[in-house]
Amino acid sequence: MNMIQAINSALEVMMARDPDVIVMGEDVGYFGGVFRATAGLQKKFGKTRVFDTPITETGIVGVAIGMGAYGLRPVPEIQFADYIYPALDQLVSEAARLRYRSNGDFTAPITVRSPFGGGIFGGQTHSQSPEGIFTHVSGIKTVIPSTPYDAKGLLIAAIEDNDPVLFFEPKRIYNGPFDGHWDRPAKSWAGHPAATVPTGYYRVPLGKAAVARAGEALTILAYGTMVHVCQSVVEEAGIDAEILDLRTLVPLDIEAIEASVKKTGRCMIVHEATRTSGFGAELSALVQERCFYHLEAPIERVTGFDTPYPHSLEWAYFPGPVRIGEALKKVMRT
Template sequence: MNMIEAINDALDTMMGHDPDVVVFGEDVGYFGGVFRASANLQKKYGKSRVFDTPINECGIIGAAVGMAAYGLRPVPEIQFADYIYPGLDQLISEAARLRYRSAGEFTAPITVRSPFGGGIFGGQTHSQSPEALFTHVSGLKTVIPATPHDAKGLLIAAIEDNDPVIFLEPKRIYNGPFDGYYDRPSKTWKNHEGGQVPEGYYSIPLGKARTVREGAAMTVLAYGTMVHVAESVLAEKGVDAEILDLRTLWPLDIEAVEKSVEKTGKCLVIHEATRTSGFGAELVSLVQERCFYHLEAPIERVTGFDTPYPHSLEWAYFPGPVRIGEAVDRLLKD
């Protein structure tokens, strides 16, 4: 399966498993979603469980909070992560605080799905990476898969979780990872282990990183699309690096990060979002605090630029072979 098919399969699995799971959002019903992630679900489960909403992100998330408090497990889709900002107050002030404010009487088992990041030439309003906003909010969990296998297992775990989860889907790899950093599909994707998705129910625990490859030269921390970019660049350079796919940004698998950095002594952080106050800054701080006496070189960070998203120059904006390669060379030299 590609990631879209895996997400659709996860939704289908959970809707069949739990009658309290409901899916809704803009165009997710009859049309099956702008990326077809909910294709055929309305036909199978009916309009009361899979339905379209107005273009009203605040209303979509606000309705999900009420449904969750009532006992349902809503899975709203925000069509693009760029559109989620009108619903932030409902997420931050209501969903994230419901369990605490009610002394545990109510929970908010909401999974907000949303495509994020660039790579489809969507311009400034269809390409942003706002993940750091959610990791800052106590009570929210933030999940970003990098493979179809993980997308299905993590989405099932998110839907079953009794707290609100922001589930961000890197649309650049919806149909399989690109061949490294170029705008072309990978020829090896269909044989890639990440494309093998078991049928039926399985879940992957939130808060557990995945070791993509083991190595000794340095630790690379990445998530989403950047996992595949890092793999390609490091393989091309022939560097024996250990790559961790974080999978869940919060709760973070800090034990896996510590173990890897203590082994390699060097650390490179890669993400697509802008640099300043990006999630990479938190990763750098945690590694510095917890692994200082094991570090053999300054921690490197390769990110997007601190600019509005550049429509016509997005492939220069992404971390790619030049900037990642320079950071790797600096780490190897120290």
């Protein structure tokens, strides 16, 4: 399966297992979603469990929170992560706080799916990476898969979780891995070991990172699309780097990060979101606090720039082989 098919499979499995699972959002029903992640679900499960909504993100999330408090497990889709901002108050002021405010009487077991990130020439309002905004909010879990296998298992775990989960899907790797070179033909997931996805039920636990590549000389912390770009750059550079795919930003697998950095003595952080207050800043602080006496070089960050997402300069903004390669050389020669 590619990642879209794996996500579709996860939704189908959970809807078959649990009649309380509801899929909702703009064009998710008859049309099957703009990326076809919900294709065929309305036909199989009916219009009361898979239905289209008006173009109102605050309404989509607000209704989902009400459904969750009532006892359902809604999976609302925000068509692009860039459009999640109108729903920010619902997510921050309602979903994230419902369990605490009600002393545990109510929860918000909702899983908000949304394609995010750049790399497809989507322009300024279809390419943003807003994960850092939500990792700041206590009470919301944030998940970003990098492979089809993880996408299905993590989505199932998110749907079964009793707290609100933001499930950001890196659309640049929906159909195959990406090495960061825009002028190369797109790869396919075919033949990739992580594309062997069971058709039935399985879970990938939230809060557990995965070693995407084992190594001894350097730890690279990444997630989503950047895992594949880093793998490509490391292989081309011939550096014995360990790439840790975080998979879940909140809860974060701090133990895995600490163990890897203490082993290698060097750390580089890569994400495509804006640099200032990006999640990499939190990672850098955690590594500094926990691994300072093991570090043999300053921590490096490779990120998007502190600018609005530039449509015409997308590939300069997107962390690619050149900038990641330069950072690799810098951290290794220090």
